[in-house]
Amino acid sequence: MSEQQYYVGIDIGGTNIKYGLFDDHGKVLYKEQRPTLVEKGPMPLMHLITNISERLLDYAAEEDYSIKWLGVGSPGAVDSKSGTVVGPCPNIKGWQGMEIGLILRERLNMPVYVDNDVNAMALAELKYGAAMGAQSVVCATVGTGIGGAVIIDGKVWHGAHATAGELGHMTINMNGPKCACGNNGCIEAYCSSRMIIETVKSKINNNMTPVFNELLEGNPDNLNIKKIFSAVKREDEIAVEVIHNTAKYLGIGMAGIVNLLNPEIVVLGGGIVDGGGDFIEVVTETIKEHAFSSAVEKLRVAKAALGNDAGFIGAGLLGLVNQSIK
Numbered sequence: 001m002s003e004q005q006y007y008v009g010i011d012i013g014g015t016n017i018k019y020g021l022f023d024d025h026g027k028v029l030y031k032e033q034r035p036t037l038v039e040k041g042p043m044p045l046m047h048l049i050t051n052i053s054e055r056l057l058d059y060a061a062e063e064d065y066s067i068k069w070l071g072v073g074s075p076g077a078v079d080s081k082s083g084t085v086v087g088p089c090p091n092i093k094g095w096q097g098m099e100i101g102l103i104l105r106e107r108l109n110m111p112v113y114v115d116n117d118v119n120a121m122a123l124a125e126l127k128y129g130a131a132m133g134a135q136s137v138v139c140a141t142v143g144t145g146i147g148g149a150v151i152i153d154g155k156v157w158h159g160a161h162a163t164a165g166e167l168g169h170m171t172i173n174m175n176g177p178k179c180a181c182g183n184n185g186c187i188e189a190y191c192s193s194r195m196i197i198e199t200v201k202s203k204i205n206n207n208m209t210p211v212f213n214e215l216l217e218g219n220p221d222n223l224n225i226k227k228i229f230s231a232v233k234r235e236d237e238i239a240v241e242v243i244h245n246t247a248k249y250l251g252i253g254m255a256g257i258v259n260l261l262n263p264e265i266v267v268l269g270g271g272i273v274d275g276g277g278d279f280i281e282v283v284t285e286t287i288k289e290h291a292f293s294s295a296v297e298k299l300r301v302a303k304a305a306l307g308n309d310a311g312f313i314g315a316g317l318l319g320l321v322n323q324s325i326k
């Protein structure tokens with residue numbers, strides 16, 4: 001009988017750092033989260049991640065879980081060989097250039113694998129979640145920002161310079177609204193929670209509906225994404241329309257990606273997908289309307305299955321992937 005393996009992973013998000021320990025079957029045995037506190041700057045954040053890593057490994061040692069490596073998922077383009085953030089990272093200012101792998105390897109004296117957070121999430125969904133058994137997968141996460149990952153022949157596709165999968169910044173309207181990346185009309189400029197809130201706000205400023213009036217106690221400044229989803233559940237016309245349109249924009253972008261890659265499955269995760277309404281159905285319909293029929297005939301579109309744990313589970317699996325490649 002082979003010995004049970006245990007894994008630890010850390011998922012650095014724009015809002016929270018999530019981390020945990022799990023076994024071979026993807027069963028989470030310990031998990032925790034802490035605020036990312038991005039406003040303190042990149043070095044304090046790196047210290048926090050180092051502390052979390054040490055605590056996580058101490059916990060594993062105390063509980064007698066044997067750990068062979070640490071995995072970390074980070075926003076931004078990550079050179080997975082060195083573990084360095086090589087691309088801009090709008091949600092964590094100053095994060096580009098951070099040598100996460102080098103710093104942690106020196107401090108922890110053990111193998112450390114680092115990759116982009118959505119690449120990690122996609123790996124977790126591939127091994128234990130919605131994409132189990134698939135060879136070609138496109139993942140999109142829809143929340144504060146829009147992330148993406150591509151799996152081809154069972155492996156994450158990093159591209160020539162580690163930036164593959166950034167589908168949030170695909171232009172779908174060259175005259176569209178300004179995006180956080182500086183471009184205009186990106187998918188993210190239509191589908192991020194920030195844009196959903198802005199759109200709803202401008203609509204209710206002109207025409208406050210009874211549902212929003214009650215939810216916001218008459219003050220549009222009380223608007224947030226949770227209130228918008230509450231309004232969707234109560235069939236508020238504005239909320240339903242904005243979420244519907246958001247799903248349409250995402251579907252239009254995804255249709256192009258489906259034509260390009262012809263994946264077996266598209267996995268959608270993140271707060272907006274979980275928020276309810278008919279989001280996933282509208283994305284699916286829109287892909288089917290706009291992509292080649294031969295590419296969509298057998299295409300599956302599914303909700304991510306592992307929720308908030310996917311990021312740290314996928315991070316923990318990074319060593320497995322890198323070892324099997326070697």
Ligand SMILES: [Zn+2]
Nearest residue numbers: 169179181186
């Ligand atoms: Zn953009």
